[in-house]
Amino acid sequence: MIKTINKNRENEVKKIKKRRKFRHLTQLDRDRIQAMLDSGIKQEEIAKVLDFDAGAISREVNKRKTKDGRYIASVAQHKVCVKRGNSKSQGMKIEKHPEIRDCIIQEMTGKFHRSPDEIAGWIKRQGWPVTISTKAIYRWLYSRWGQQYCRYLCTKRYKKKHHKNKTKREMIPNRIPIHLRPAEGVHVEGDLFVSPTRSGTQRSGILIVIPETKLFVGKMIENKKPATMRLAVKEKIDNLAVDDMTLDNGIENREHEQFGLPTYFCDPHSPWQKPNVEGGIGLVRRWFIKKNTDLRDVSEEQYQDHLHVLNSKYRKSLGYKSAYEVSIERGIIKSNFFQSKTPIMGDVIIQSKSCISV
Numbered sequence: 001m002i003k004t005i006n007k008n009r010e011n012e013v014k015k016i017k018k019r020r021k022f023r024h025l026t027q028l029d030r031d032r033i034q035a036m037l038d039s040g041i042k043q044e045e046i047a048k049v050l051d052f053d054a055g056a057i058s059r060e061v062n063k064r065k066t067k068d069g070r071y072i073a074s075v076a077q078h079k080v081c082v083k084r085g086n087s088k089s090q091g092m093k094i095e096k097h098p099e100i101r102d103c104i105i106q107e108m109t110g111k112f113h114r115s116p117d118e119i120a121g122w123i124k125r126q127g128w129p130v131t132i133s134t135k136a137i138y139r140w141l142y143s144r145w146g147q148q149y150c151r152y153l154c155t156k157r158y159k160k161k162h163h164k165n166k167t168k169r170e171m172i173p174n175r176i177p178i179h180l181r182p183a184e185g186v187h188v189e190g191d192l193f194v195s196p197t198r199s200g201t202q203r204s205g206i207l208i209v210i211p212e213t214k215l216f217v218g219k220m221i222e223n224k225k226p227a228t229m230r231l232a233v234k235e236k237i238d239n240l241a242v243d244d245m246t247l248d249n250g251i252e253n254r255e256h257e258q259f260g261l262p263t264y265f266c267d268p269h270s271p272w273q274k275p276n277v278e279g280g281i282g283l284v285r286r287w288f289i290k291k292n293t294d295l296r297d298v299s300e301e302q303y304q305d306h307l308h309v310l311n312s313k314y315r316k317s318l319g320y321k322s323a324y325e326v327s328i329e330r331g332i333i334k335s336n337f338f339q340s341k342t343p344i345m346g347d348v349i350i351q352s353k354s355c356i357s358v
Contacts, residue, residue, distance in 0.1 A: 010323070025052075025056075025080075027077050029052075030077055032049070033057065033159060034060070037071055044058045056204065064076030067334070094132065094136065103119070104116075109149065112309055112313060113313075114313065116137035119132075120134040120136075121316055121320035122314055122320055154287065172256065173254065176264050178246055178265060178266050181244060186210065186212055187210075187211060187245075188210055189208070189209050189247075190206065190207065190246070191248060191277045192224065192250065193205050193285070194295070195296070196293075196294065199296070201296055203221070203294075204223075204224055204295060205289070205295060205303060206219045206232050206233065207277055207284065208233070208236055208245075208277070210240070210242065210323075211276040212332070214311075214315055214323040215316065215324070215332065216323065217239075217307070219232045220295065220298065220300045220303050226253070230255040234258060234259055240332060240333065241331055241333075241334060244263065245259060246276075248266050249266070249268055258311070281344055283310060284306060284307075284310070286308075289303075289306070311323040312324065
């Protein structure tokens with residue numbers, strides 16, 4: 001029994017010693033393969049001449065042969081170079097197509113700050129000869145060619161940032177909980193983002209989001225008094241065809257019964273019950289108005305400009321259409337919606353100057 005085990009080990013050692021060192025076939029190897037195949041030499045003999053395994057020669061011939069069954073060394077080498085160029089090196093596909101690279105750079109660094117997902121989706125939708133995936137754009141950005149443009153991405157953090165709930169809650173008259181909100185209808189979510197306490201000002205920003213179309217509407221207000229909030233919300237809601245509004249339990253919402261539409265309230269300390277407006281404020285903070293910014297330094301015109309950029313972004317969830325386009329298609333935006341906007345809002349969106357919408 002021991003002798004048998006020793007013999008098996010000796011055989012295994014012999015096999016290991018016989019294994020050849022791995023190497024890739026070169027152009028010269030392929031030229032010799034073609035010459036020997038044309039001379040009628042069998043693949044096993046070719047493998048012995050080139051010091052390759054017979055299976056490696058068989059795979060090479062079967063994978064690289066032409067449609068008529070012939071093996072041509074130059075064609076085989078070209079196929080290998082194309083495959084390695086597209087898969088082995090990060091960002092090579094984009095670098096080989098300057099028109100795609102230039103479009104990505106222009107859209108990421110431009111006014112609308114297009115994301116890789118937006119760019120990839122619109123290139124595919126516009127029917128470009130060469131399509132590119134979102135992952136390919138990120139690979140290019142993380143490569144030595146595109147790394148300098150990573151700073152134009154929406155966020156540079158790799159870990160989720162947890163926010164502590166410090167919002168003051170107060171009893172609201174005739175408060176209706178969110179659990180009683182009808183399932184059907186066009187819902188709206190609203191909230192405030194404020195100046196830091198040390199700034200000594202109550203200037204805040206209202207953000208209203210329509211989850212169905214991702215439309216952002218907002219206004220800067222000088223204080224958080226219920227009367228100020230009522231006037232601002234009513235001004236914005238009057239231009240939208242919506243059914244109800246969801247808010248938190250802040251004191252600024254005490255006059256909700258005069259907003260002009262039914263209002264529902266989240267449970268105390270439950271901001272996740274209105275995720276769209278919370279996420280929208282996060283986008284505004286990341287892209288334009290950083291946290292701890294004194295909102296006295298942000299004018300109404302600047303804020304409307306920021307919302308215009310976000311509403312013009314092509315979103316995957318909307319079929320790579322903008323919030324404006326979908327809101328107009330579904331009749332949520334009324335005819336007088338753009339009349340109260342700053343001059344930049346007259347561009348309308350559908351005629352965007354973006355290179356990928358041409």
